[in-house]
Amino acid sequence: MTGTLVLVATPIGNLGDLAPRAVEELAGAALICCEDTRRTGRLLAHAGVQGARLRRVDDHTEARAATEVIELLAGGARVALVSDAGTPGVSDPGARLVDAVLEAGHNVSVVPGPVAAVAALVASGLPTDRFVFEGFLPRKGRERGARLSAIAAEPRTTVLYESPNRIGATLTALAEVCGGERRAVVAREITKLHEEFVRGSLVELAAWAASTPKGEIVLVVEGAAPAPEATDDDVVAALRIELDGGSSRRDAADSVASMLGVGRRRVYELALGIPGAVTPPS
Numbered sequence: 001m002t003g004t005l006v007l008v009a010t011p012i013g014n015l016g017d018l019a020p021r022a023v024e025e026l027a028g029a030a031l032i033c034c035e036d037t038r039r040t041g042r043l044l045a046h047a048g049v050q051g052a053r054l055r056r057v058d059d060h061t062e063a064r065a066a067t068e069v070i071e072l073l074a075g076g077a078r079v080a081l082v083s084d085a086g087t088p089g090v091s092d093p094g095a096r097l098v099d100a101v102l103e104a105g106h107n108v109s110v111v112p113g114p115v116a117a118v119a120a121l122v123a124s125g126l127p128t129d130r131f132v133f134e135g136f137l138p139r140k141g142r143e144r145g146a147r148l149s150a151i152a153a154e155p156r157t158t159v160l161y162e163s164p165n166r167i168g169a170t171l172t173a174l175a176e177v178c179g180g181e182r183r184a185v186v187a188r189e190i191t192k193l194h195e196e197f198v199r200g201s202l203v204e205l206a207a208w209a210a211s212t213p214k215g216e217i218v219l220v221v222e223g224a225a226p227a228p229e230a231t232d233d234d235v236v237a238a239l240r241i242e243l244d245g246g247s248s249r250r251d252a253a254d255s256v257a258s259m260l261g262v263g264r265r266r267v268y269e270l271a272l273g274i275p276g277a278v279t280p281p282s
């Protein structure tokens with residue numbers, strides 16, 4: 001028989017955000033996999049779900065839990081997976097269990113709902129048409145530097161999770177690599193009593209964070225501005241370097257057009273105006 005693992009999103013603060021369909025799935029599940037049985041127990045009590053069977057699944061126990069879950073699914077059961085808050089699998093356990101369940105030939109379904117990253121993004125006021133989710137940055141080392149540089153060059157809006165203790169250091173580091181004027185938004189305690197969206201430049205936000213804000217935080221960073229279009233002077237200067245190096249006008253135009261991201265026709269016409277260069281026979 002084929003069973004179904006259902007990923008059930010839960011509130012990120014406000015219990016009123018628990019969807020009716022989430023309650024139905026939790027009430028009907030043969031087993032609820034969760035990060036913290038006490039925390040999920042409180043959510044179930046709030047939702048009026050009684051007699052549920054809970055199993056703790058975290059980063060260390062995910063592989064072992066998969067065996068038990070797959071045994072239940074083989075009997076045709078529906079098993080629910082929740083995390084402490086928000087959507088399982090988003091900076092939370094879930095991906096390995098999903099992978100194992102699919103590998104064993106069972107179904108995976110979802111009750112969508114709160115995700116802190118998306119809630120912060122849509123309320124940020126920064127472009128939402130294209131965005132990148134970075135999760136938590138590494139705390140130190142080369143990988144942290146590489147990820148910060150990638151964010152600096154990234155044209156899409158970037159969304160990050162960060163702890164209140166580290167938000168100041170991360171904003172300062174981002175101001176250094178992105179330039180202090182880059183716009184950003186700190187979304188704090190979303191859907192909770194002290195919900196706050198602090199908007200400003202990276203330098204302004206780093207100063208704001210110096211007093212160590214409290215609570216849960218999502219950081220949304222504006223994408224890098226597109227590089228300014230090359231002027232005719234830029235194109236001619238690049239062409240001269242190519243031509244002085246012995247390239248034909250045509251080869252120089254091809255290489256400069258792709259290097260500067262400008263139209264080949266415009267580059268070739270500018271190349272024709274440079275005296276002394278060799279025009280190959282066409």
Ligand code: SAM
Binds near residue numbers: 083087089162
């Ligand atoms: N699975 C969750 C989701 O769907 O958003 C994320 C879990 S991750 C372990 C926890 C992080 O999410 C927090 O450290 C914080 O960065 C962010 N977060 C969760 N709830 C939040 C809230 N109410 N306001 C702001 N950030 C929140």
